[in-house]
Amino acid sequence: MTQTIRAPEILEIARRDGKVTVDGLAAHFGVTLQTIRRDLTDLAEAGRLERVHGGAILPSGTSNIGYEERRALNADAKAAIAQACAARIPEDISLFLNIGTSTEAVARALLHHRNLLVVTNNLNIANILVANDSCEIIVTGGTLRRADGGLIGTLAAERIRQFKFDLAVVGCSALDADGDMLDYDIQEVGVSRAILDQSRQTFLVADHSKLARSAPARIGSLSEVDALITDTALPENLARKCADWQTDIVVAPGA
Amino acid sequence: MTQTIRAPEILEIARRDGKVTVDGLAAHFGVTLQTIRRDLTDLAEAGRLERVHGGAILPSGTSNIGYEERRALNADAKAAIAQACAARIPEDISLFLNIGTSTEAVARALLHHRNLLVVTNNLNIANILVANDSCEIIVTGGTLRRADGGLIGTLAAERIRQFKFDLAVVGCSALDADGDMLDYDIQEVGVSRAILDQSRQTFLVADHSKLARSAPARIGSLSEVDALITDTALPENLARKCADWQTDIVVAPGA
DNA sequence: GATAAAAAGCGCAAAAACGAACATTTTCGC
DNA sequence: GCGAAAATGTTCGTTTTTGCGCTTTTTATC
Numbered sequence: 409m410t411q412t413i414r415a416p417e418i419l420e421i422a423r424r425d426g427k428v429t430v431d432g433l434a435a436h437f438g439v440t441l442q443t444i445r446r447d448l449t450d451l452a453e454a455g456r457l458e459r460v461h462g463g464a465i466l467p468s469g470t471s472n473i474g475y476e477e478r479r480a481l482n483a484d485a486k487a488a489i490a491q492a493c494a495a496r497i498p499e500d501i502s503l504f505l506n507i508g509t510s511t512e513a514v515a516r517a518l519l520h521h522r523n524l525l526v527v528t529n530n531l532n533i534a535n536i537l538v539a540n541d542s543c544e545i546i547v548t549g550g551t552l553r554r555a556d557g558g559l560i561g562t563l564a565a566e567r568i569r570q571f572k573f574d575l576a577v578v579g580c581s582a583l584d585a586d587g588d589m590l591d592y593d594i595q596e597v598g599v600s601r602a603i604l605d606q607s608r609q610t611f612l613v614a615d616h617s618k619l620a621r622s623a624p625a626r627i628g629s630l631s632e633v634d635a636l637i638t639d640t641a642l643p644e645n646l647a648r649k650c651a652d653w654q655t656d657i658v659v660a661p662g663a
Numbered sequence: 664m665t666q667t668i669r670a671p672e673i674l675e676i677a678r679r680d681g682k683v684t685v686d687g688l689a690a691h692f693g694v695t696l697q698t699i700r701r702d703l704t705d706l707a708e709a710g711r712l713e714r715v716h717g718g719a720i721l722p723s724g725t726s727n728i729g730y731e732e733r734r735a736l737n738a739d740a741k742a743a744i745a746q747a748c749a750a751r752i753p754e755d756i757s758l759f760l761n762i763g764t765s766t767e768a769v770a771r772a773l774l775h776h777r778n779l780l781v782v783t784n785n786l787n788i789a790n791i792l793v794a795n796d797s798c799e800i801i802v803t804g805g806t807l808r809r810a811d812g813g814l815i816g817t818l819a820a821e822r823i824r825q826f827k828f829d830l831a832v833v834g835c836s837a838l839d840a841d842g843d844m845l846d847y848d849i850q851e852v853g854v855s856r857a858i859l860d861q862s863r864q865t866f867l868v869a870d871h872s873k874l875a876r877s878a879p880a881r882i883g884s885l886s887e888v889d890a891l892i893t894d895t896a897l898p899e900n901l902a903r904k905c906a907d908w909q910t911d912i913v914v915a916p917g918a
Numbered sequence: 919g920a921t922a923a924a925a926a927g928c929g930c931a932a933a934a935a936c937g938a939a940c941a942t943t944t945t946c947g948c
Numbered sequence: 949g950c951g952a953a954a955a956t957g958t959t960c961g962t963t964t965t966t967g968c969g970c971t972t973t974t975t976a977t978c
Binding site for chain 3: 442
Binding site: 412413415416420509529534545546547549550554557 | 681684711715786789790793795799801802803806812814818822
């Protein structure tokens with residue numbers, strides 16, 4: 409089990425996209441499939457990756473089926489959105505990252521940002537960002553929700569109001585035609601509201617599947633966020649509203 | 664092993680790209696492959712890089728090396744202590760698990776306990792116990808300390824005083840001949856005190872290496888805990904004191 | 919379940935990279 | 949300039965890695 413020179417880059421790609429494919433890596437490095445397989449086997453033996461048919465994924469201590477599936481859903485789009493979002497996040501700021509698979513993707517894309525103060529109520533995000541040495545991590549307390557690694561409860565919103573963030577990145581369960589951000593969980597709405605109130609600037613990350621869905625609890629309006637980062641163009645009427653609200657629309661097409 | 668003029672630049676490139684190649688460096692500096700190989704061999708011997716075929720990469724565990732070593736220290740003894748401790752922990756109770764490698768081992772031994780309400784200020788423990796579905800996990804908030812996954816800060820002690828635990832399992836940095844529990848970090852003492860105050864019952868887990876060590880900050884006396892779980896018999900005078908205090912001594916010999 | 923397709927594993931030969939010994943050049947103090 | 953010491957270049961035998969053809973295993977589809 410000797411280290412290969414490709415190991416760091418494979419791991420970086422894995423952390424950025426959440427997964428790697430044998431085909432993709434072979435093309436990327438210009439080597440045969442067999443060589444990549446050997447690399448992935450070694451990396452898996454060292455516990456750095458988890459081997460699956462066709463490639464490898466990040467080792468998930470949680471192994472929550474529903475969550476893993478949800479994370480894999482639109483993984484390419486989420487990674488692209490996360491890249492675009494990270495590119496708009498400066499260094500040396502305080503930043504809140506909310507619960508959600510999209511915000512987790514943003515955390516992965518922030519691994520090379522420097523001097524961030526990140527506050528999060530998402531255990532997975534804390535686990536991802538420990539790899540970034542120059543980043544201070546503050547975890548809000550709460551009850552751990554296994555479904556998504558979120559820390560929930562009344563205490564989270566309280567804790568958040570003790571801070572003032574330069575920037576917040578939030579997700580949502582759905583986004584309706586009126587430009588309202590919606591969530592499945594009423595408890596989380598309180599947290600999201602607290603975040604919007606305490607941030608100088610706010611980005612919403614949401615892939616296109618959020619547009620085709622609905623949810624019962626209203627977080628607020630797109631007019632309250634500074635930018636929406638997504639992967640497909642918005643319907644005409646919603647795009648016009650955003651223009652009126654001066655809400656930037658960033659479209660980052662999935663690979 | 665003499666310093667070469669290229670060393671700082673090689674390291675800079677390595678840190679920027681995550682890797683360096685023999686070919687690339689030879690072209691960059693206009694020297695032969697053999698010269699670069701000598702440079703990389705020296706750098707690897709100095710521990711600054713890790714040598715691989717074709718080049719070199721950054722050493723893998725640059726940050727958490729201290730923690731991993733500490734965790735591996737007396738691993739057998741810690742596992743045995745953890746087993747003995749878990750055997751004395753009933754199901755259906757509320758439980759606090761403090762920062763520390765010994766308490767992490769206890770968490771691993773609790774993976775098959777049912778209906779526990781676990782409160783912890785240790786991110787690693789939260790990650791371990793997600794695998795136990797029947798266990799509710801509450802995480803105290805705080806700043807993440809990379810050295811050991813601990814969540815620290817003034818908020819932790821505050822948060823703890825909002826609870827009342829059936830049982831607390833705590834560790835300590837050292838245990839002196841007078842039966843005093845000691846810690847390296849004065850901040851943690853506040854947290855440990857809060858835990859002792861809020862628990863109906865307390866177990867201290869400490870392997871024998873703690874007896875041979877000292878630390879500056881005093882948490883409290885063994886007389887305040889209900890049981891000490893360790894891996895070797897205590898010195899005669901300390902054992903007598905514990906008997907007077909009605910502090911149970913549990914010896915779980917390492918494998 | 920049965921079957922086809924994709925992916926993974928295995929052994930071996932070729933290629934690349936490695937390290938050691940020795941020749942050559944550069945650097946520095948005098 | 950001169951000579952010693954250090955650094956670099958050259959050559960060659962050895963080790964490691966890679967790629968190829970093959971069989972075995974896993975996955976997907978009917």
